Amino acid sequence: MPHVTYPGFPRIGRRRELKRALESHWKNELDRDGLLAVARDLRRQHWALAREAGADSVPVNDFSLYDHVLDAAVLVDAIPARYRGLYERDPLAGYFAMARGHQDATVDVHALEMTKWFDTNYHYIVPELVAGQTFRARPAKVVDEFREAVAAGHAARPVLIGPITFLRLAKTVDGSDPLALLDGLLPAWLDVLDALADAGADWVQVDEPALVLDLDDATRDAYRHAYARIAERSRVRILLATYFGGPGDDVALLASLPVAGFHVDLVRGEDDLSALLEALPDDAIVSAGILDGRNVWLSAPDKVLPRIEALRDRLGDERLWLSTSCSLLHVPIDVAGEKRLRGGVGEWLSFARQKIEELRRYADAANGAADARASLAAQQAVVDARLASPDVVRPHVRARVRGLTPQFAQRRSAFGFRKVVQRERFGLPDLPTTTIGSFPQTPDLRNARAAHRAGRLDDASYADVLREEVRRAVRFQEEAGIDVLVHGEPERNDMVEYFAEQLDGYAFTSLGWVQSYGSRCVKAPIIYGDVARPAPMTVAWSAYAQSLTERPMKGMLTGPVTMLQWSFVRDDLPRADVCRQIALALRDEVHDLEKAGIGIVQIDEPALREGMPLRRHAWAAYLDWAVDAFRITAGGVSDATQVHTHMCYSEFNDIMDAVAAMDADVISIETSRSRMELLEAFTTFRYPNGIGPGVYDIHSPRVPAEAEMADLVARALQVLAPDQLWINPDCGLKTRGWPEVRDALTGMVAVARAARERLTAAG
Numbered sequence: 001m002p003h004v005t006y007p008g009f010p011r012i013g014r015r016r017e018l019k020r021a022l023e024s025h026w027k028n029e030l031d032r033d034g035l036l037a038v039a040r041d042l043r044r045q046h047w048a049l050a051r052e053a054g055a056d057s058v059p060v061n062d063f064s065l066y067d068h069v070l071d072a073a074v075l076v077d078a079i080p081a082r083y084r085g086l087y088e089r090d091p092l093a094g095y096f097a098m099a100r101g102h103q104d105a106t107v108d109v110h111a112l113e114m115t116k117w118f119d120t121n122y123h124y125i126v127p128e129l130v131a132g133q134t135f136r137a138r139p140a141k142v143v144d145e146f147r148e149a150v151a152a153g154h155a156a157r158p159v160l161i162g163p164i165t166f167l168r169l170a171k172t173v174d175g176s177d178p179l180a181l182l183d184g185l186l187p188a189w190l191d192v193l194d195a196l197a198d199a200g201a202d203w204v205q206v207d208e209p210a211l212v213l214d215l216d217d218a219t220r221d222a223y224r225h226a227y228a229r230i231a232e233r234s235r236v237r238i239l240l241a242t243y244f245g246g247p248g249d250d251v252a253l254l255a256s257l258p259v260a261g262f263h264v265d266l267v268r269g270e271d272d273l274s275a276l277l278e279a280l281p282d283d284a285i286v287s288a289g290i291l292d293g294r295n296v297w298l299s300a301p302d303k304v305l306p307r308i309e310a311l312r313d314r315l316g317d318e319r320l321w322l323s324t325s326c327s328l329l330h331v332p333i334d335v336a337g338e339k340r341l342r343g344g345v346g347e348w349l350s351f352a353r354q355k356i357e358e359l360r361r362y363a364d365a366a367n368g369a370a371d372a373r374a375s376l377a378a379q380q381a382v383v384d385a386r387l388a389s390p391d392v393v394r395p396h397v398r399a400r401v402r403g404l405t406p407q408f409a410q411r412r413s414a415f416g417f418r419k420v421v422q423r424e425r426f427g428l429p430d431l432p433t434t435t436i437g438s439f440p441q442t443p444d445l446r447n448a449r450a451a452h453r454a455g456r457l458d459d460a461s462y463a464d465v466l467r468e469e470v471r472r473a474v475r476f477q478e479e480a481g482i483d484v485l486v487h488g489e490p491e492r493n494d495m496v497e498y499f500a501e502q503l504d505g506y507a508f509t510s511l512g513w514v515q516s517y518g519s520r521c522v523k524a525p526i527i528y529g530d531v532a533r534p535a536p537m538t539v540a541w542s543a544y545a546q547s548l549t550e551r552p553m554k555g556m557l558t559g560p561v562t563m564l565q566w567s568f569v570r571d572d573l574p575r576a577d578v579c580r581q582i583a584l585a586l587r588d589e590v591h592d593l594e595k596a597g598i599g600i601v602q603i604d605e606p607a608l609r610e611g612m613p614l615r616r617h618a619w620a621a622y623l624d625w626a627v628d629a630f631r632i633t634a635g636g637v638s639d640a641t642q643v644h645t646h647m648c649y650s651e652f653n654d655i656m657d658a659v660a661a662m663d664a665d666v667i668s669i670e671t672s673r674s675r676m677e678l679l680e681a682f683t684t685f686r687y688p689n690g691i692g693p694g695v696y697d698i699h700s701p702r703v704p705a706e707a708e709m710a711d712l713v714a715r716a717l718q719v720l721a722p723d724q725l726w727i728n729p730d731c732g733l734k735t736r737g738w739p740e741v742r743d744a745l746t747g748m749v750a751v752a753r754a755a756r757e758r759l760t761a762a763g
Helices: 017-026 032-053 068-075 081-089 091-100 140-151 163-169 178-198 217-233 248-256 270-279 301-315 352-366 370-388 395-402 415-426 443-453 459-480 539-547 560-565 575-595 616-634 653-662 679-684 706-717 738-761
Strands: 058-060 114-116 123-125 156-161 203-207 237-241 261-265 285-291 320-324 504-507 513-517 520-523 526-532 554-558 600-604 642-647 666-669 690-693
Touching (some): 017 032, 032 352, 058 140, 068 140, 068 156, 068 163, 081 091, 123 513, 140 156, 140 178, 178 217, 217 237, 237 285, 248 270, 261 270, 261 320, 285 301, 285 352, 301 320, 301 352, 395 526, 415 642, 443 459, 459 539, 459 738, 554 575, 560 575, 560 616, 575 600, 575 616, 616 653, 690 706, 706 738
Parallel strands (some): 237 261, 261 285, 285 320, 554 600, 642 666, 666 690
């Protein structure tokens, strides 16, 4: 019978137990031992859940207190010098300082950079290296968790990030080639394997998702060199894991690496399977990622079971493992207990637990078990019923998409003309200040939202709470001297879920939490049918906020690509078509905001870069429809209406043509952690429109000094014109507290004013 396993599991807990423990620890309400006890309990619960669901073995070291890439850096002692003193005194405080920054009477350090994990919405901490970097093994975490799993009675498989992927994901602060550090890294990395072998590990899963990227010859040579060294010394069997795609033209390279087994993504990399099977050694284990680890739909047995049977005929039971395509980190834990799902949507879904149960059914059915085959037949009936459901297709939405013409994606005039009209309308100074949208959501506000959802607070009373929060945000911004205001978004639970709840075609969970980074979790909505807007979504709150002030008030929307990317998307319609449906719904909202007198509308697209295919040859097709969707959303408004967009934690160098083609009047971007490095893409390209490079890292509890923000503004002014530069934080302020926000934004305004005075004095 095929072996059932999975590459990794969600960490945060069914009810976000890890999130609560982390945030209590950061507030000094839970000590180190208490935090580690919560983490230990979660690991044990998750291993037990997987075994009960039918897994034959479990991965370990997929659990992290913050981020698995940061863990990989610590594993080989890649701790930058500015954190080392704190780390040596208190490893946990040093670890969190790298992730979040640290500020006290003696230590004030920025967090390491953060960016997206391949093309997912998970953010990882970027390892920071230098030429001549030294490494040494710190294997305690992975060894301890392996022993913990074995003691609990599990067949356990440690998971490590492979050396080449680690170096490809890292950043060298001196501009040197990270791969030049490979020979220095390998001895420490091999010492970790030795420690696992000494602890009794048989298999070790080595994750090398970089193998599904476009590789150059130097990277290919590095793979050959590294795995030859590993094969010479390793006393464990290596399962080399790739995911998020197939090896493409590098099938031969993958198959040539001297390892005992290969995990392959047969959801995104199915086209490479035949070539891979031909190339693999005759004794290699194949871990077949047959179920989508990144989406939530129940699989179709009439497609999956024949594929398994063909693999079994080719490989036999001993060489075939059944798995998900990638770690289950990217899906919620369990459908059981979901009460908010409309109609029969719950029956259509498969979360982490259900995916392991599916794998067990497939393995048993392939082995001839009649009850498993009957269960799969019932599953197929559910899949068929979903596709035939009248809730899925809305003819008027399909007709509207078919009726799109190029005119829908056009502004009325070119940016140069719009800029003059908008400057006359708003009368803003050079270096105008604004924020990205949200303000702190206090415990009182969250409690009021929970009480309203539970029926303990009526609609009128809840609206009073929200109006007071809007007034508070507007008063503060006016007092602080911010030029373009936002209403603070107190009514919004999440930048995607809030809109999805008001659109047809979306469904929502109660406990469908997925980790975005650290303790930050999102409840991604589920697109199950055609998307339409039955009524205005934000107009009333934006108009109310504008009535409180004479200053310009931004209307705030989440863009169509981000609404798509940060949802679980239906698999029965091309993503481009779904995105255009969302764009048309949002376009209606933009036009209604304009009619209500809102002169500035921000359409956030932080997921635009994230959504790009991993292979360069597929970029153009994606960018065509993604940019088109943004332009449909913003199209048709007057020249005097200023359209903003926001993007964060992305590399823009390769897509500047597409960013310019979006034709937003102003774009704000994350730059504070990189010290304005991301701005280079916009200046090399000579981006013509307005740019707001963030000067305040909102993902850290640090309050930046005015001198620090002034330095970032000065760097920006070296490459941007004063009438082009906006001053703003990196992102929304929802997760921060009011005291730090007041201090940081007051300082930000003072920095902008001082910079204006210097510009005036300089003529």
